[in-house]
Amino acid sequence: MAGVDYLADERNKAEFDVDSMKIVWAGSRHTFEVADRISKLVANDPAFRKDDRPMLARKELFKNTLRKAAYAWKLITELRLSEEEASKLRFFVDEPAYTDLHWGMFVPALKGQCTDEQQSKWLPLAYKMQIIGCYAQTELGHGSNVQGLETTATFDPQTDEFVIHSPTLTSSKCYHTVEVLCTWWPGGLGKVSTHAVVYARLITDGKDHGVHGFIVQLRSMEDHKPLPGITVGDIGMKFGNGAYNTMDNGVLTFDHVRIPRDQMMMRVSQVTREGKYKQSDVPRQLVYGTMVYVRQQIVADASCALSKAVCIATRYSAVRRQFGSQNGGPETQNWSVDSQTLWLVYCFMLVAEFLLLISAHYTKSYTGLIQVIDYKTQQNRLFPLLASAYAFRFVGEWLKWLYTDVTQRLAVNDFSTLPEAHACTAGLKSLTTTATADGIEECRKLCGGHGYLCTSGLPELFAVYVPACTYEGDNIVLLLQVARFLMKTVSQIGSGKQPVGTIAYMGRVEHLLKSRCSVQRAEDWLNPSQVLEAFEARAARMSISCAQNLSKFSNPEEVPNKEKTESDPSLAMPTSEAVQTPEQYYNDNPEPNSLIVDVDLNRMILGFAELSADLVEAAVAHCQLIVVSKFLDKLQQDIPGKGVKQLLQAVCGIYYLSLLHKHQGEFLATSYITPKQAALASDQLRALYSKVRPNAIALVDAFNYTDHFLGSILGCYDGNVYPKLYEAAKKDPLNDTVVPDGYHEYLKPLLKQQLHSAKL
């Protein structure tokens, strides 16, 4: 029955204006309009179909991605799309490809690190895609430690060239041998890019000046073969069907590859013809601007990926039905009851047992079905994810403001807010990507068995998304950076320096340590200032508690039972071959050195390492507070559209109350709330689920995703899932033939007891 909207009834239940919500989600009418237009352009073009991705073998899949990238580029030029539209086109094509790295990393690196003269040479080539570039930074065996890179770029003053080289590494200290250290992971590197921005240790004048960036040509512009000294290839298949296998993540080694000196990107540092190393007075802090920008993008991507998964799971939860009965209504209507607790429960159970005994007869009359979205257990898992998608969207919007603020301050050499901006963006990157990866898999599970099919779209969505937890900073390392910032802020309490921005609440720490939650009824949990205080109090108390525990490590008598020294990954730390406890070291080396504060440092570092799990929890509490507060801020603004703000208030309530329940242990342990108040929060949460339930479909319609972009039969707009699943199954390669390949060789002999003569 083509054209029927099987979710029409659901859509009619909405209590708000969906079109207005679409604008809220998009951020502005302009952004909505561009996205709407471009997504439909892509969706309506068969060249961009993507439902066949899981079925294609690697080479076919990759070749198809090259085709789509070329086709998209042709469209962009022929339709004269703006930069915004071109970027949106690539976004809606929704397929990792070398263009992501060319535009997302290579071009920005040129713009950020090349001199004006260098830019005038390289940027036109890159803008016209006469060269294709990638960004070669991560190394095999390394990940989070950029300073550990070993590729070297040694200046040769005789030829005015740098010699790029990946040394052989044999080190007994490392406990293993790696024949060649190589660049590993960069996208677009493996088969496509003609050029790369390469990071290597700059060695000139006999000195190692640390890591710098260079432009290196990788492949011949004539026949695309790797240039002499360059070994490059794909690193092999990755998690998922389709997913990131459309990308040629690469491995790269250099064997004394020579490049002209002027291919060192020299905006911030330079090497002269004589090989002298110099630095411009361009402040090193400029990199913070880029960092905030990149992290804003990541948070925005997180909200997008999560919203796709939530859209699919929500629509399918309304389509999917289980259990129920066809009886007309409750059997009886007598409401006058005995109120003795256990007796009533007992009666209930007697009847339930009776029902179970006659279940065979009783269940036969059950043919009506209940939508899975009506089950509180489903709502309890799904609605917080829906709320998170909106929450991350709004904090991502706020990060745009932060980026503008940071760049304005950098332009006037005001570095005062940088530590806070750094910590804030690090924490939000970590929080949103972890929650999104977990959320997508939860959405997949929420779809029951059919979530396991590739046609649900969710396996690929999960597989393509999870790297976000590892790239641009490992999520745990980032949280430790946040924790370090929190501990620094605690240490400055009472010093006169006011904490600013997202950490400003620490200026009220005395009040936050003493206050107690004043909630008395469930509805009190809807009061924004009550909620804010709760989250601030938890975060502050957890930070203070960590700081107090850290200080105990400076007092040897109070060191808890530990057997090894350990290192803090977010700080440098001395280490020794023979592992000793601090006490042992002291006994072995009775002549003290002078710096008290260095000893404190060592003990503090020990403490930081030992308590790192607690510090991570304190950092998470701080980051969740940021998201909650930005959502509440959003609700203070003018939000046009009938019923829109009220719905968003309910959604916001689900976000913070589900966090409160999940982290109930921390709210209780920090003694801000009582168990009774926690129970009231759960009551209010349940009430909000009921409020949001009739609006759920409309809330995900507000994302305005085409069926093409969602890439999911379970999440199709019209809800006509089952016939589509059935039709899609027919397209599987295994169904090309009725009798499977391999029947004659491997099944028939087995069935005929003739395996002994079969060729296996």
Add this chain to the structure above:
Amino acid sequence: MAGVDYLADERNKAEFDVDSMKIVWAGSRHTFEVADRISKLVANDPAFRKDDRPMLARKELFKNTLRKAAYAWKLITELRLSEEEASKLRFFVDEPAYTDLHWGMFVPALKGQCTDEQQSKWLPLAYKMQIIGCYAQTELGHGSNVQGLETTATFDPQTDEFVIHSPTLTSSKCYHTVEVLCTWWPGGLGKVSTHAVVYARLITDGKDHGVHGFIVQLRSMEDHKPLPGITVGDIGMKFGNGAYNTMDNGVLTFDHVRIPRDQMMMRVSQVTREGKYKQSDVPRQLVYGTMVYVRQQIVADASCALSKAVCIATRYSAVRRQFGSQNGGPETQNWSVDSQTLWLVYCFMLVAEFLLLISAHYTKSYTGLIQVIDYKTQQNRLFPLLASAYAFRFVGEWLKWLYTDVTQRLAVNDFSTLPEAHACTAGLKSLTTTATADGIEECRKLCGGHGYLCTSGLPELFAVYVPACTYEGDNIVLLLQVARFLMKTVSQIGSGKQPVGTIAYMGRVEHLLKSRCSVQRAEDWLNPSQVLEAFEARAARMSISCAQNLSKFSNPEEVPNKEKTESDPSLAMPTSEAVQTPEQYYNDNPEPNSLIVDVDLNRMILGFAELSADLVEAAVAHCQLIVVSKFLDKLQQDIPGKGVKQLLQAVCGIYYLSLLHKHQGEFLATSYITPKQAALASDQLRALYSKVRPNAIALVDAFNYTDHFLGSILGCYDGNVYPKLYEAAKKDPLNDTVVPDGYHEYLKPLLKQQLHSAKL
């Protein structure tokens, strides 16, 4: 450097006898010996290689699986392997295939539901694999509700046949049209099986007798084509590279397919030649025996899958290194310090800031690296998973005892323990599979970026494992069944009926409601009776709290603000088209009917549905208590081997203390522990991490997995990861050619600005 064990230093740190632990893990010396021998047989045979799975397209992959299954069967017959050895062989081949369903579902169904005469006909054929069978039960659109099946088997007395048919379903009640209702999901069905056990509604004498099982031939024994009236095929690709795509999960519809009457499996019910329906006096409870057996298998599989992931992540965490420095030791050794808290933190931070300011210079001297397994944040995520693998192993062993106990009781018609056995196994199935699926993905993330490569083995392990959360009972539905059992038990308190088995603690509920934790020092958390009481108190209090809240629903004045009636998926419930609140209904229908208890039922069901999220949490608390108590029981037994029991005590401590921390909110909210005691638990947990750390590699060596079975470069025994990753990458199909397929068509024209004439 072939033959070097890069993890030798780690292995030398072990403080216990690994060979003895291997026996503990295996369960007995016999089981260890068989598994060891068979796993090596498989590992050493190139016919069973599996590292190429992700690279094969669907048809190739499937054909290869058929080859392996035939080869394995040939081995089994030629080597005359016992049933135990044959089962282990299939297990270590580690590839989902039709044989899993033939041996795991089809044969047991024949044994359990066929008469002796029927068994004598069908079993020999199945045992020799002259027929290949599968188990056709799930339907498209249905999942957890077996009673909703619509395939019918109508007796035709004229021909003495049943007519199997999948009707067309058009129902406006269902809000959608499904052209044909079909069987969907069964493995081995899509392309391979010649026969199937089919479940359909038995209709005879004009009456619908509910669901029964039938043996149906699907394909011709001559040419393997589907028989007339049978439409069958594969349902399409599923999550993951390799993974379950080696299996032909199928879709099946019947168009008036006729089978002889004697192909109804007639052990429990029969249909006579005249079409009369009869039932044997075989108790329906016999199915409980099978259910316990199947769920024991699932729990054992969970421990296996989780242990594989943990083995990979632990070994790689010892291989992988980050940060650190090469300085010889702590800079100074002066230990006399000022103990003012914030001042010390402030000093620390001053130094840290100083370090940050000179970081460029300072970090250049850092070349030494620290193993990631030494980071507390890594231990905090990894070690609880390691502990869970051991915990699930031991509770799986206990379930074998439970199976024996249940079958012995069934043999003498003692059904008294069945409700408890049902709830216990339902809960453990749910708990262990959810924890394992989440744990495998966590292990993948713990491997950093390289966990994303197929060669890490973890993507496939995750994808092949997750269906365990959905098959044999949806995990949430199972927990609601446990909750129902808990509520029933609560209702029987004071009735004289003693709770037994895993619910026996409810017999002490008065004490458990009043007691308070007596922990005063961190080490007190190592006391088994202290721990047991804590988990019992939490579980009991949560159950009582749910029961009390449920009772409030019987009192209209106390019904919280709700707008819709909802249904409880674990109980039948009446429903009405027009949704009303109970109050509205009462107002509309002022003439009361008589049955008070039915009204209570309706309100109770409302309450059960409304509070289902809380009930699920109470069920989880009960299940976690079971696992903890069985682990503690295991430690009461004699466990041979130097240091083995002590290590397992530490591992057990990590299991229950990490659960306590994760669920701190519930332990605090139920007022059994104080925040201070929770903090002491965290202190003790950290100490246990330090205790286990030097033993971690040996603890995973104790699983005795071959590198073949693990299927992971990151988890290889000798730890020589990086060269292997590099070598494996070369094998990717994309590296078959230096210049990629698609260069000429899609890259060259783009680079040469000639896209306008390219064919895209």
